[in-house]
Amino acid sequence: MIILRPYQEALLNGARQGFRERKRAILLQLATGGGKTVSGSKMIEGSSAKGLVCWWLAHRRELITQTSKTFAAMGIQHGIIAGGHSSDPHKRVQIGSVQTVARRLDCLPPPDLIIFDECHHLGASQWQKIFDAFPDAKIVGLTATPWRLDGKGLGNWFQEMVNGPTVAELIAEGSLSRYRLFAPTQIDTAAIKIQAGDFKKDDLASVMDKPSITGDAVQHYRKLCNGKRAVAFAVNVEHSQHIAAQFNANSIPAEHVDGSMHSDARDAAIARFIAGETLVLTNCELFGEGFDVPAIEAVILLRPTKSLSLHLQQVGRALRPAPGKSEAIILDHAGNSMVHGLPDDDREWSLADREKRKKDEKASVTIKTCMECFHVYRPAPKCPQCGQQPASQGREIEQRDGELAEVDVAAKRKEQRREVGNARTREDLERIARERGYKPGWVNAIMNARQGGGLAGRRYA
Known part of the structure; x- marks a missing residue:
């Protein structure tokens, strides 16, 4: 029952x-x-x-x-x-x-x-x-x-x-798994064309389907979640096949699955993954929804997307708790977390239509990478992870290609609050609301709180 x-x-x-x-x-x-x-x-x-x-x-x-x-x-x-x-x-x-x-x-x-x-x-x-x-x-x-x-x-x-x-409440009560997020300092998608609201797949594949990027994914899998079962999300079928091939070439059992495969072959691959015979299962637009295997311990994101829904669905594959699973590992080689935020950000869903972003409007995300421990954090005098001070306080730390670094959740939330505090105009607040998916009433709550000196809207910041 x-x-x-x-x-x-x-x-x-x-x-x-x-x-x-x-x-x-x-x-x-x-x-x-x-x-x-x-x-x-x-x-x-x-x-x-x-x-x-x-x-x-x-x-x-x-x-x-x-x-x-x-x-x-x-x-x-x-x-x-x-x-x-x-x-x-x-x-x-x-x-x-x-x-x-x-x-x-x-x-x-x-x-x-x-x-x-x-x-x-x-x-x-x-x-x-x-x-x-x-x-x-x-x-x-x-x-x-x-x-x-x-x-x-x-x-x-x-x-x-x-x-x-x-998500934060479900994690707190143990209904979802805690997570650790590692993400690149920067992903250059400026040259990728937009089609039907998201990145054009052919252009995206030409950027992401490279041995160097996939090799980084293999290295960071070994470094951060070696031996754990991971699902990798690719741009297209060929990209997914290349990812599986490179993992196998490095003696990490991997299989590719896609919608064109016979159902028996696909089911057999999934069964081997569940049994732990296959450690990395790669796919394209197959497991974003409906692949409920609590034993998934990690996700590897290799497909940049403008879709908040797609990003959260993919990340959510690893958040189901399971016996012996202490946490989920998210390896975001696509940089989606830098655009869409953390899995447990406080999002305000609405049935109303959303205002479209202007073409030249981009999300503003500033991140530092510690060159000592490769921890990723919002601007701060020193690294929250190891205490290392940046070599120069006056410039951003140079990015190291292919390095993933852990996102400091507390530091990111502090920066989110700081960004709201620094927003001086309604237009600034409206931009933040759009980027974070807040309800339209959030802007009015913040403005009213400032005028009256109250704390209305604090839970959104």
Whole structure:
């Protein structure tokens, strides 16, 4: 019998209250690793017991397989509507592939409840087709990151969002793992073109798919998490294959997997990874969502992205606690943490549309690297890790190519507060709010606090 944690019960109670208020679509936000699948499954269990037809929809085979295992563990009888599965449309509960269900809408009994897993993808044509086809069905969306790259708010589909605890709160209570983050001092993406809101893959691959960069990844894996199971995120399939090859060439068992592989071959590679026979599993856009293996002890980021959602989903793969796992290691060779912040930053999610950044507007992140211990920290008189003073107080320390250094979380948070304190205009505060994903009301809270001398908005800084 699966017993929900208090915050999971609170999420479901929030959804029930929304439905009592005649709202059609409710979004449940819960950090990666917080137990969205178990929470939603409890809702399916209760609704189907009342005789309701319930659908659980996902867009990846891994998500469908994961949910089916959870349903089976809970004793929920269900069918699967997806390629490679024999459908049983008479089952009250169905787990469906978005792609397959969208093609079979006319052949299926109408649902009373639809749960969209990873619902930040809503708006894509097949998702939208299903959403529009059953106006009388109640809708529940599940996501860790209600954030679309195009800036369109999920309020276009959901009337209410119920938030779970933050990553920091989940770490504090032991529901997620503590982490150590190592990151490069600088990643030059200035010459990379933008396509559909993110870096153009061909241009990105030409920058990242180099033996020197992958070699650095191998060296730092050995230095910082040797022998641990790590998932590496690549730009494209060829890049992922090259990463695996270079790890193998250095006697570190690695395998590449991608969506074009036969499912049996992919499952076998994952099984070897779980068993510890393979230590590094490389992929491209396959394991960002739905790869829930608590034994993952490290992630290796080799794909710069402008997407906050993609970054947090990838980092979150390593944050699930497991027996014998004291902490997660994040090796950020892509520099994404310098753009999107720490995994447990206090982010304020909103259903509203986001204001787009101006083309020439860039995130301002200043970082020093200690040349003694290679610890990364926000500007300070001396290194918080070893106490070493910079050789020159008047200039930034020169970057060493390929070196990763640990991010000092306390120092970074102190610098974030300092940045807010140094912001003199509303425009400065609005820029900070956009970069950190804060709610629009944060700027007003800070301005009001300054005018009245109060502390309103302090929790955001």
